[in-house]
Amino acid sequence: MPPTSDSAVKQAIAWFHHCHIETIGSPYLMSYGKDQAIMKQIVGIYGVNKSLLLIGQFFKEVSTDIFLQQTGASVGIFKSQLPKLLLKINKNEKMEQTGKL
Numbered sequence: 333m334p335p336t337s338d339s340a341v342k343q344a345i346a347w348f349h350h351c352h353i354e355t356i357g358s359p360y361l362m363s364y365g366k367d368q369a370i371m372k373q374i375v376g377i378y379g380v381n382k383s384l385l386l387i388g389q390f391f392k393e394v395s396t397d398i399f400l401q402q403t404g405a406s407v408g409i410f411k412s413q414l415p416k417l418l419l420k421i422n423k424n425e426k427m428e429q430t431g432k433l
Contacts, residue, residue: 344374344375348387348410351391355395367408389417393417400413
């Protein structure tokens with residue numbers, strides 16, 4: 333895993349917190365050691381830009397997915413949803429590239 337800057341992890345956590353407030357209507361109660369470690373791993377693998385896209389997609393899903401509404405929107409649940417979110421993000425990226433030279 334490539335080294336991840338602290339600012340990239342902080343940026344991803346700040347975006348997660350912002351999206352949580354926008355979607356849920358209340359601040360996210362951060363478990364700093366655990367949540368930072370998870371986010372550092374995610375940002376290290378996918379990079380900061382894709383991680384931010386994944387967080388945005390996760391909160392879109394929260395507003396419609398019954399399972400996510402029952403479990404809540406946490407960094408741990410976000411990590412568990414990554415395979416599904418990656419499929420959606422990659423599908424959207426392919427569709428945007430279709431027909432472009």
